[in-house]
Amino acid sequence: xxxxxxGIVIGVFLALAGEYLFLTKGGMPVxxxxxxxxxxxxxxxxxxxxxxxxxxxGRPSPISADEPNLxxxxxxxxxxxxxxxxxxxxxxxxxxxRGMFPRPPRLMPPGEGVTDDPVGETxxxxxxxxxxxxxxxxxxxxxxxxxxxxxxxxxxxxxxxEPVKAELR
Numbered sequence: 001x002x003x004x005x006x007g008i009v010i011g012v013f014l015a016l017a018g019e020y021l022f023l024t025k026g027g028m029p030v031x032x033x034x035x036x037x038x039x040x041x042x043x044x045x046x047x048x049x050x051x052x053x054x055x056x057x058g059r060p061s062p063i064s065a066d067e068p069n070l071x072x073x074x075x076x077x078x079x080x081x082x083x084x085x086x087x088x089x090x091x092x093x094x095x096x097x098r099g100m101f102p103r104p105p106r107l108m109p110p111g112e113g114v115t116d117d118p119v120g121e122t123x124x125x126x127x128x129x130x131x132x133x134x135x136x137x138x139x140x141x142x143x144x145x146x147x148x149x150x151x152x153x154x155x156x157x158x159x160x161x162e163p164v165k166a167e168l169r
Contacts, residue, residue, distance in 0.1 A: 037102070049130060059120030063145060065152045067161055073153030074160075074167040076146050080138065081107065088168040100134045107154050108168065115158045123151040 021027075037045075063069050077085075084097050085107040097104050105112040114122050127147050129137030138147060153164070160168075 045132070052128075053121055053124045056124045057118050057121040059118075059123065061119045061123070061148050061152055063148050063152070065156055067163060069149050070153050070156060070160060070164045071167055072146070073149035073151075074164050076142060076150040077107075077153055078168065080142070081150065084134070088165060102133055104134060107157065109158050113157050114154050115156070117155065119148075119151050119155045122154050123147055126151055 083094050084100065084104040086093060086097065088108045091106075093103075105114070107113055125135065126142075127137065127139045129135045142150075153160070
């Protein structure tokens with residue numbers, strides 16, 4: 001029994017020592033130009049994000065997705081989001097977006113978008129930001145109404161009325 005306990009202690013110590021050496025001897029990629037996450041990194045971070053958002057993801061918007069709110073959301077998007085997440089009519093990425101890791105998703109068609117995400121989830125991301133991704137928190141920089149307006153805009157990005165599309169061009 002004592003050999004088992006000693007073996008477990010030694011195994012844990014070696015694993016921790018290996019992690020320490022990996023981190024302190026330059027094994028951990030920290031430059032934004034590195035293109036791939038470490039094994040399990042994407043799984044663990046996406047799982048943590050889902051858990052953090054769980055309470056608010058299904059939250060409905062307190063404002064309607066009407067044209068005035070979508071127009072206001074378009075103005076918020078152009079001023080605060082476009083430089084990283086791209087514009088409506090071009091696939092071209094800004095120098096800021098090209099230099100980030102992970103790469104910010106395109107939020108306007110044509111692109112990846114978040115039109116299938118619940119509006120509460122998008123609101124949570126815009127309000128709180130996402131650590132270690134470059135996604136800033138806009139709480140305090142935007143009003144709660146503006147946070148909802150841009151979240152509604154992104155949820156409706158593939159079915160925007162012409163005046164809203166014109167505002168985004």
